[in-house]
Amino acid sequence: MASSVLRYSRVALRGKPTFVAAGADGAARALSAAPWLGGTPTGQTLTASELAAATPLCPVEPSKIIGIGRNYKKHAEELKNELPEEPLMFLKPPSSLLGPGGVVLLPPESTRVDHEGELVVVIGRRVRRVPAAEAWQAIFGYSIACDVTARDLQTKDKQWARAKGFDTFCPIGPSVVPLDAPLGGLRLELRVNGATRQAAPTSDMIFDIPTLVAYASNAFTLEPGDVILTGTPEGVGPLADGDAVSVHIESLGELSFRVAAERR
Ligand code: MG
DSSP states (O other): OGGGEEEEEEEEETTEEEEEEEETTSOEEEESSOGGGTOOEEEEEEOHHHHHHSEEEOSOOOSOEEEEESOBHHHHHHTTOOOOSSOEEEEEOGGGEEOTTOEEEEOTTOSOEEEOEEEEEEEOSOBSSOOGGGGGGGEEEEEEEEOOEEHHHHHHHSSOHHHHHSTTOEEEEEEEEEOOSOOOOOEEEEEETTEEEEEEEGGGBSSOHHHHHHHHHHHSOBOTTOEEEOOOOSOOEEOOTTOEEEEEETTTEEEEEEEEEOOO
């Protein structure tokens, strides 16, 4: 079945979170579980109106969200950072996840919250210390994220847990595109209120995807459904109350979300 599935999404069907496989034949089939956990079709096919009425959910439920900092040369330069000699890794908590069409909340603790459009790697099998040459086999597919970052707190705190980890700071979606072949360079573009802020090919990464998967797996056992946010290109900038943001990656689709000030 995998080869005929174009993308996997997750929706709330009458309140029940359900993984859905969109097939090359145009059908949307409900799955018993996440596809990377062996989910299979339940026999339920969703009509277009059922899908339209369903609430979109984040398409992954990772045990950990691994972020990679300064993985595009021009982005490191725009923040006046030195280029890393090995991948710079950090974690975002699963409580920061946000589904497509959600609202990123600007916390009162920060006066500068930035967008960082990023390609997401979704892990497909449990691996530990996987060599880069075998890392493709550990990948289930790809998605899109915004690594929302409180830039002032990133500088102030030194540790990045709070700056990267507020609730809603990790929108991912709209779907997971399965690919079992090496990924070529894809054009990434982030827009705020329709204006392009970031645009670059993912081939501009300093450390490539197999290198990142191997490096992360040397520290952590990677579980199916875990995600790696692979870094952002140049053009990061502030978000404001009322902004509408979209991150488009060629062949993967478009992730959209809105921004609002958090009310306490
Ligand atoms: Mg980032």
